Amino acid sequence: MSLQRYFVKRLLVMIPVLFGVSILTFSLTKMLPGSPVDYILQFQETTPGLREQLEAQYNLNEPVYVQYWLWLRDAMVLDFGDSLISDRSVSGAILRRLPKTLLLGGGGFLIAVTIGIPLGVLAAVNNGNTIDEASRVGALLGIATPNFWLGLMLLLVFSVQLGWFRVIPPDMPTLSLPMLKFVILPAITLGTASSALIMRLTRSSMVEELNKDYVRTAKAKGLSERTVIVKHVLRNSMVSVVTVAAIQVAFIVNGSVVIEQVFSWPGVGRMLIQAITQRDLPVLQAIVLMIAVTIVFVNLIADLLYSWLDPRIRY
Amino acid sequence: MSVTDEPLLSVDGLQTSFYTEEGEVKAVNDVSYQIDRGERFAVVGESGAGKSVTSLSLMRLIDDPGRVKGGDVTFRSTSAVATLARKFPEGVATENSPGYIHVTELRSESGAVGSDPGATVRDNPTDVATSLHDGSLHIEAGHVDVLDASEDAMRELRGNEIAMIFQDPHTALNPVYTVGEQIAEAIRKHLEMDDGAAKERAIEMLERVGIPDAEERYSDYPHEFSGGMQQRAVIAIALSCDPALIVADEPTTALDVTIEAQILDLLKELSNEEDVAVQLITHDLGVVAELCDSVMVMYAGKPVERSSVEELYYEPKHPYTVGLMSSIPRIGDDRERLDTVPGTMPDLVQLPSGCSFHPRCPYAEDACLEHEPPLVDVETGEPVEDPDPAVHSAACLEYTGELQDGVDFDVQIREDAATDGGESV
Numbered sequence: 092m093s094l095q096r097y098f099v100k101r102l103l104v105m106i107p108v109l110f111g112v113s114i115l116t117f118s119l120t121k122m123l124p125g126s127p128v129d130y131i132l133q134f135q136e137t138t139p140g141l142r143e144q145l146e147a148q149y150n151l152n153e154p155v156y157v158q159y160w161l162w163l164r165d166a167m168v169l170d171f172g173d174s175l176i177s178d179r180s181v182s183g184a185i186l187r188r189l190p191k192t193l194l195l196g197g198g199g200f201l202i203a204v205t206i207g208i209p210l211g212v213l214a215a216v217n218n219g220n221t222i223d224e225a226s227r228v229g230a231l232l233g234i235a236t237p238n239f240w241l242g243l244m245l246l247l248v249f250s251v252q253l254g255w256f257r258v259i260p261p262d263m264p265t266l267s268l269p270m271l272k273f274v275i276l277p278a279i280t281l282g283t284a285s286s287a288l289i290m291r292l293t294r295s296s297m298v299e300e301l302n303k304d305y306v307r308t309a310k311a312k313g314l315s316e317r318t319v320i321v322k323h324v325l326r327n328s329m330v331s332v333v334t335v336a337a338i339q340v341a342f343i344v345n346g347s348v349v350i351e352q353v354f355s356w357p358g359v360g361r362m363l364i365q366a367i368t369q370r371d372l373p374v375l376q377a378i379v380l381m382i383a384v385t386i387v388f389v390n391l392i393a394d395l396l397y398s399w400l401d402p403r404i405r406y
Numbered sequence: 407m408s409v410t411d412e413p414l415l416s417v418d419g420l421q422t423s424f425y426t427e428e429g430e431v432k433a434v435n436d437v438s439y440q441i442d443r444g445e446r447f448a449v450v451g452e453s454g455a456g457k458s459v460t461s462l463s464l465m466r467l468i469d470d471p472g473r474v475k476g477g478d479v480t481f482r483s484t485s486a487v488a489t490l491a492r493k494f495p496e497g498v499a500t501e502n503s504p505g506y507i508h509v510t511e512l513r514s515e516s517g518a519v520g521s522d523p524g525a526t527v528r529d530n531p532t533d534v535a536t537s538l539h540d541g542s543l544h545i546e547a548g549h550v551d552v553l554d555a556s557e558d559a560m561r562e563l564r565g566n567e568i569a570m571i572f573q574d575p576h577t578a579l580n581p582v583y584t585v586g587e588q589i590a591e592a593i594r595k596h597l598e599m600d601d602g603a604a605k606e607r608a609i610e611m612l613e614r615v616g617i618p619d620a621e622e623r624y625s626d627y628p629h630e631f632s633g634g635m636q637q638r639a640v641i642a643i644a645l646s647c648d649p650a651l652i653v654a655d656e657p658t659t660a661l662d663v664t665i666e667a668q669i670l671d672l673l674k675e676l677s678n679e680e681d682v683a684v685q686l687i688t689h690d691l692g693v694v695a696e697l698c699d700s701v702m703v704m705y706a707g708k709p710v711e712r713s714s715v716e717e718l719y720y721e722p723k724h725p726y727t728v729g730l731m732s733s734i735p736r737i738g739d740d741r742e743r744l745d746t747v748p749g750t751m752p753d754l755v756q757l758p759s760g761c762s763f764h765p766r767c768p769y770a771e772d773a774c775l776e777h778e779p780p781l782v783d784v785e786t787g788e789p790v791e792d793p794d795p796a797v798h799s800a801a802c803l804e805y806t807g808e809l810q811d812g813v814d815f816d817v818q819i820r821e822d823a824a825t826d827g828g829e830s831v
């Protein structure tokens with residue numbers, strides 16, 4: 092099977108997966124205690140007429156499967172209705188905040204990968220000596236440190252004490268220089284644990300690959316140490332690293348919800364927390380669905396990368 | 407003596423040890439042999455005898471915790487010297503330091519390379535440097551001290567002058583690159599061809615080793631090849647840069663018998679036609695009979711017998727060789743190979759006293775526990791200075807006259823012994 096056909100097949104498989112994801116999203120948010128109407132009315136006593144009118148407006152009086160169908164039909168064209176709180180379009184609000192979250196998550200992932208992989212290679216090549224030991228300790232610290240605490244400490248040291256960074260983000264477009272500078276600390280906070288995990292995994296899979304026979308063949312060809320490691324060993328090690336990196340995306344998405352709070356980052360994560368406390372169901376459903384779909388797509392990309400890296404597992 | 411009369415490869419007193427927690431494992435302990443241009447030379451022994459470590463030592467591919475402790479490996483190839491002189495012009499002798507190509511100064515970029523103590527490509531001080539000087543590069547003499555060469559210089563030799571074939575072709579190829587790329591890679595590096603030319607040559611090589619539809623198979627991945635074809639591809643890699651010596655480490659052990667015969671035929675044909683020397687490493691004397699001219703039998707890191715293949719078959723002199731010969735199955739015979747040398751290879755950290763083979767030797771006497779037998783000419787009992795395989799030598803006290811009862815075996819040769827292997831009683 093060619094890579095193209097595999098791609099098409101994987102895309103088709105995604106249809107039922109996405110369908111399941113939408114059912115889960117809808118039913119989980121539905122299960123939250125308390126009716127949204129109570130929150131709209133701010134728990135005030137009102138006439139039954141008004142209640143009914145509101146329930147009808149939000150289709151809450153329909154059977155659940157009808158509610159789901161109506162919701163799904165609109166969701167497919169990215170129409171999630173209006174926020175219960177602000178009365179503004181949910182999609183619009185999310186789209187306005189999305190670039191900021193992408194910047195933060197992308198930065199965190201970039202840090203996870205660009206620090207994790209090279210350090211993992213370094214540790215593997217120095218297997219057993221001081222560099223390897225140091226990286227082991229570093230990784231352990233990185234994994235064990237809670238990210239919100241790390242974020243607060245970074246803020247305290249670099250923003251408050253040293254004054255190198257602002258404490259709260261500037262009110263600027265996403266891709267402006269001050270914004271790119273500000274995102275450094277939250278991105279480090281977000282990426283640290285993932286980079287430690289990726290590093291350990293890169294190391295262990297490199298160590299395993301380094302003992303394989305093809306490495307000796309490559310050396311016997313007279314290739315330089317560098318070519319042997321980067322071209323031959325690393326590519327083989329990446330097969331397992333890609334899988335874990337994809338899982339890390341999920342962790343980073345989760346983490347960004349917390350980190351956005353810590354750094355007052357105006358992204359989707361803070362919106363999510365607000366929506367939860369205010370029972371803003373349309374917003375909540377839209378964001379949860381967005382996260383789930385993102386993770387499904389990241390896995391698709393990982394699978395494709397996987398089969399591109401290793402021609403044996405395309406089928 | 408001009409360089410072409412001298413052996414292509416001389417290994418002299420090679421010692422390689424692995425430093426483990428149990429102590430120093432003397433994997434190769436004073437091994438000497440030589441291989442002529444175009445000769446097919448076999449190194450035979452059970453696993454643990456030090457065969458593979460010997461070859462990896464001469465490729466300088468010994469990894470930690472192993473180290474080449476001593477000895478000399480001299481590689482006499484005019485093309486190797488020419489390549490090194492061209493690649494490291496700074497290292498070529500000047501009028502002030504005639505006769506030496508110093509690769510020492512070039513070591514900085516490779517950093518500490520572990521096992522090599524110094525790093526010089528030494529040439530016969532007389533003619534080489536002067537011939538290098540006039541720019542026309544008439545190198546008449548010259549050799550490379552393999553154990554002294556820098557890591558950079560070694561990389562010019564590996565795959566280019568000395569190539570290697572490994573035991574298990576299934577794992578010897580990188581699964582994530584096409585077979586063609588893995589051949590072309592070496593060609594691009596050593597023959598300095600561009601992508602297109604290297605691809606063309608790689609396809610030629612695939613054809614040369616008998617892979618049908620070579621052009622299409624070029625872009626196949628290793629898992630799309632059968633075991634025999636994989637080994638052919640590995641041979642194509644080895645052959646791709648016109649090496650003077652191919653080291654084949656158990657090249658047919660992982661293959662089934664029919665494929666084994668095909669691969670041996672291919673190796674024989676290639677070494678005849680391309681005039682490449684082969685150092686074959688095997689535990690199987692049947693394979694040796696198929697392919698080789700001369701042979702060295704190793705036991706516990708040391709050579710115990712050295713001779714031409716003919717002589718070894720008709721008149722094996724060392725009890726260990728005799729034991730090995732009785733375990734040869736006939737080619738085409740799938741039966742489980744009999745281990746007719748009872749016992750196992752001794753602990754290489756604590757070698758048995760005297761003759762290392764004595765715990766397993768049916769002829770062992772008291773003297774064998776005390777004296778280590780030197781490798782001597784079996785006719786004269788004199789120690790052999792020059793590891794010339796024309797001189798049949800063995801390391802057993804029988805040939806130094808120290809045994810009371812002597813070894814007593816009778817070798818019966820079947821008619822087809824030279825190709826199928828011999829049998830002893």
Ligand code: SF4
Pocket residue numbers: 724725726761762763764767768769770771774779801802803804809813
């Ligand atoms: S020296 Fe003694 S123990 Fe060693 S091979 Fe000869 S007879 Fe056997």
